Amino acid sequence: MIQVGFIKNIDFKMTKEERREYNKEHYKKNKGKVNERSREYRQNNKDKIKEWHKEHYIKNKDRIAERSREYRQNNKDKIKERSRSYHNKNKDKIKEYQKQYAQSGKSKIARSKYYQNNKYKILKKNKKWHNKNKDKIKGYQKQYTESEKFKIWQSKYFQENKGKVAERAREYRQNNKDKIKEYHKTKKYRVSITNTRHKRRARTKQTDITTKYLLELKSKTSHCEICGKKLKDNIHLDHIIPLNVGGLHIKSNIRYVHAKCNLQRPKNGSDIIQFRLL
Numbered sequence: 001m002i003q004v005g006f007i008k009n010i011d012f013k014m015t016k017e018e019r020r021e022y023n024k025e026h027y028k029k030n031k032g033k034v035n036e037r038s039r040e041y042r043q044n045n046k047d048k049i050k051e052w053h054k055e056h057y058i059k060n061k062d063r064i065a066e067r068s069r070e071y072r073q074n075n076k077d078k079i080k081e082r083s084r085s086y087h088n089k090n091k092d093k094i095k096e097y098q099k100q101y102a103q104s105g106k107s108k109i110a111r112s113k114y115y116q117n118n119k120y121k122i123l124k125k126n127k128k129w130h131n132k133n134k135d136k137i138k139g140y141q142k143q144y145t146e147s148e149k150f151k152i153w154q155s156k157y158f159q160e161n162k163g164k165v166a167e168r169a170r171e172y173r174q175n176n177k178d179k180i181k182e183y184h185k186t187k188k189y190r191v192s193i194t195n196t197r198h199k200r201r202a203r204t205k206q207t208d209i210t211t212k213y214l215l216e217l218k219s220k221t222s223h224c225e226i227c228g229k230k231l232k233d234n235i236h237l238d239h240i241i242p243l244n245v246g247g248l249h250i251k252s253n254i255r256y257v258h259a260k261c262n263l264q265r266p267k268n269g270s271d272i273i274q275f276r277l278l
């Protein structure tokens with residue numbers, strides 16, 4: 001009964017176009033009222049609307065995906081620009097969101113789920129990336145392990161986990177006896193021991209000499225740096241300015257010489273020091 005007047009106003013023979021026009025006019029005239037009513041409706045029917053959206057999405061999934069794909073295809077630059085400007089305007093907000101999300105359980109679950117579902121793909125991709133960036137990664141790692149930050153972290157870690165570290169080392173030694181025995185026979189091990197010993201004697205924590213550098217220097221030196229004759233078996237690492245008179249265990253102060261030549265040098269390095277003072 002109440003609807004009679006309402007129905008009377010609408011001509012049901014209107015075409016689609018006409019009805020759209022009619023609706024538009026009606027909306028223009030009653031904007032405030034319509035908006036208010038629809039806001040109220042949305043407020044009171046949240047769940048229903050959500051349900052409807054969900055249903056609509058499920059029913060039209062393919063069409064929606066297709067349409068949005070098309071849109072992205074045709075508006076690449078626009079989308080890029082829009083996202084860039086959004087990012088620029090909301091930097092802090094985004095950072096905060098990301099931080100919150102990263103700390104949430106949700107992200108952990110999502111990540112592990114994603115990992116489980118794409119394990120093979122991820123591993124393959126990682127491997128490819130690693131292979132492509134080998135030198136870069138090595139450089140980063142070296143930079144990091146030589147950094148002050150890492151050294152501080154490392155010594156703090158050792159201090160706080162002394163027992164654990166010792167236990168782990170003991171276990172490793174126990175389980176790798178043969179491997180360790182083999183390692184102790186290598187040139188690399190002997191050179192690294194030399195390096196450590198000299199470093200300790202020089203009382204320097206800072207040195208630019210690595211085991212790798214020593215191995216290289218050794219293989220490059222074919223003649224004794226003191227007498228100039230060919231080097232054979234008995235070779236010593238010599239500090240030009242001896243450690244016991246304050247010489248440093250650094251690249252610029254070392255050379256490979258005959259053991260005999262090394263032992264014949266005066267212990268205080270007066271052969272070199274006097275020469276330098278002249």
Ligand SMILES: [Zn+2]
Nearest residue numbers: 224227258261
């Ligand atoms: Zn010599």
